[in-house]
Amino acid sequence: MQNQQxxxxxITIPVSHYCEKVRWTLDYLKLTYVEEPHMPPFYRFATSKVGGGTVPVLVTEDKVFTDSTxxxxxxxxxxxxxxxLYPTNSQQRQEVEQLEELFDEQLGTAIRSWAYFYIVDNNKIIKEKWTQNVPNFEKLLFPIVYPPMRSLVRKKYDVNAESVGQYYQQINSIFEKVSGLLADGRSYLxxxxxxxxxxxxxSLAAPILQPPQHPIKSSDSEExxxxxxxxxxxxRESIAGKFALKLYENWR
Ligand SMILES: N[C@@H](CCC(=O)N[C@@H](CS)C(=O)NCC(=O)O)C(=O)O
Structure with a gap:
């Protein structure tokens, strides 16, 4: 039970897939929360005030949590x-934790680097992605803030023509692993x-699947x-992709 008043x-960057993971969980558990959405680099003011760095950050009355897991x-x-959401059976709990770590460390990161490669130079798409739901003054500052940040994004997330193929393969190999797990007809991982x-x-695969139920609007396909x-x-057509889209349809 939520034992706080x-x-x-x-604290989020709304489009962040790690933030979506937490937002979905809060919604699923029907817990009350107020989202404080910010655009890069403004989220830093909010997270550093409570002792955090990256988003998501969850602030409770007693504690601050700075990692989605x-x-x-x-x-x-x-x-x-x-x-x-974590099984009481210890063997199953371990399986859930191992998969969560694999997705956090290898899928979420690869998807971010892979996707940025295609859109990092397109100010219109980045603006649509970064500014949804953020305070107006942050949105207004986008044209000033983004151009100098572009090279930081490239560097931080290793966004370049040499690495993009490797990230694509990393995504595919995790999708194959998930498709393999589902091969026995199970409904959940x-x-x-x-x-x-x-x-x-x-939630971490959402940026490359674009589920219609996602609370943050996807880019128009033509763009x-x-x-x-x-x-x-x-x-989207892979077994793992269809599985994630179904989870969105049924549970989001
Ligand atoms: N392991 C962290 C990863 C969070 C993360 O990478 N967040 C990104 C947004 S997708 C972020 O805050 N990036 C900005 C930064 O690194 O300063 C978690 O699961 O919470």
Whole structure:
């Protein structure tokens, strides 16, 4: 049970897939929270004020959580048994945790670098992505702030023609692993109910699947480079892609 009086604070960059992982979990668990959406680099003022760095950051009355997995584990610890996203069976819990770590460390990062490669030079697309739901003054500053940040984004996320193929392969190999797990006809990645592994997979894969139920609007298909769009369509048609899209349809 949410044993605090006030709603949680969730500091986000709204389009961030790690933020979506936490937002979905809060919605799924029907916990009350207020999202504080910011654009890069303004989110830093909000997160550093509470001792954090990257987003998402969850602020409770007692504690600040600065990593999406720590946030999910905390939210799970205050949720009733029937809603838990981490199985009570220790073998299954370990499987969920291992998958969540794989998706966090290797899928979310690869998708971010791969996707930026196609759009980093397109100010219109980046503006649409970065400024959804953020305060107006941040939105107004986008044309000044983004051009000098572009090279930082490239550097920080290793966005370049040499690495893009390797990130594409990394995404494909995780999609193949997920498709393999689903080959026995199971409905969820671990056990017989939705878990943190499913929510993590679907939310981190969302940027390359563009589920219609996602709370942040996707780019219009016609705006995306043809090569990116054709690969997105392939991801959407894969077994793992269809699985994540179904999770969005049924649970988001
Ligand atoms: N392991 C972290 C990753 C979070 C993360 O990479 N957040 C990105 C947004 S997608 C971020 O804050 N980037 C800005 C930065 O690194 O300063 C988590 O799961 O919370």
């Amino acid at each position: 006030k709603p949680f604070r969730l 720590d946030i999910l584990q905390y939210l799970d610890s205050i949720s009733p048994n029937e809603a838990k 671990v056990g017989d109910k939705i878990s943190a592994a499913d929510i993590t997979f679907a 995306l480079p043809a090569e990116m769009l054709s690969k997105i369509n392939k991801f």
